[in-house]
Amino acid sequence: xxxxxxxxxxxxxxxxxxxxxxxxxxxxxxxxxxxxxxxxxxxxxxxxxxxxxxxxxxxxxxxxxxxxxxxxxxxxxxxxxxxxxxxxxxxxxxxxxxxxxxxxxxxxxxxxxxxxxxx
Amino acid sequence: xxxxxxxxxxxxxxxxxxxxxxxxxxxxxxxxxxxxxxxxxxxxxxxxxxxxxxxxxxxxxxxxxxxxxxxxxxxxxxxxxxxxxxxxxxxxxxxxxxxxxxxxxxxxxx
Numbered sequence: 001x002x003x004x005x006x007x008x009x010x011x012x013x014x015x016x017x018x019x020x021x022x023x024x025x026x027x028x029x030x031x032x033x034x035x036x037x038x039x040x041x042x043x044x045x046x047x048x049x050x051x052x053x054x055x056x057x058x059x060x061x062x063x064x065x066x067x068x069x070x071x072x073x074x075x076x077x078x079x080x081x082x083x084x085x086x087x088x089x090x091x092x093x094x095x096x097x098x099x100x101x102x103x104x105x106x107x108x109x110x111x112x113x114x115x116x117x118x119x
Numbered sequence: 120x121x122x123x124x125x126x127x128x129x130x131x132x133x134x135x136x137x138x139x140x141x142x143x144x145x146x147x148x149x150x151x152x153x154x155x156x157x158x159x160x161x162x163x164x165x166x167x168x169x170x171x172x173x174x175x176x177x178x179x180x181x182x183x184x185x186x187x188x189x190x191x192x193x194x195x196x197x198x199x200x201x202x203x204x205x206x207x208x209x210x211x212x213x214x215x216x217x218x219x220x221x222x223x224x225x226x227x228x229x
Contacts, residue, residue, distance in 0.1 A: 108167075
């Protein structure tokens with residue numbers, strides 16, 4: 001069964017950096033676009049970034065452009081999100097997502113990884 | 120950006136009764152014969168779970184009491200008979216245009 005396991009979250013000071021990872025299994029990772037979605041505590045869902053199968057195309061929401069970098073390693077079946085210049089408003093649970101039947105899908109068993117930006 | 124607007128934001132329901140959530144997009148979500156509108160359920164303390172994709176296709180394992188409909192810019196998620204396990208927040212989401220965007224969420228409570 002398809003599985004997406006996020007890791008790398010934690011407490012970081014404003015202005016700091018963090019790298020999130022997503023380990024994928026039970027599907028051909030290199031065949032799929034991948035993405036990150038976040039959810040601030042008690043708030044709704046916000047798309048963060050997407051990356052094409054070969055990494056040649058990347059998309060970012062305006063609020064993270066220039067600060068976050070999405071990348072992937074198809075050999076390791078892993079997705080990454082390098083987050084720099086972190087702000088309090090980046091505090092959220094970050095979910096790894098992939099398309100399924102042509103539309104974006106969360107692993108319902110995934111827990112996400114919590115990033116807390118605070119001094 | 121495509122703005123997704125849900126109503127109501129809070130939906131008190133009675134067990135066994137139907138429920139309906141509306142979602143409106145600021146632009147058409149139709150492209151190449153498909154409507155790129157999805158519905159997600161988030162139960163308390165859990166990750167989001169997709170229920171419906173491309174307007175009306177139910178995901179595997181989703182009870183048939185859930186159905187999606189609509190066209191162009193106006194969409195509806197219907198639950199034919201609400202059960203206790205349906206409590207949570209429901210989001211519509213468009214993935215036709217970048218950035219993909221979600222509605223504010225509708226909290227369904229018994």
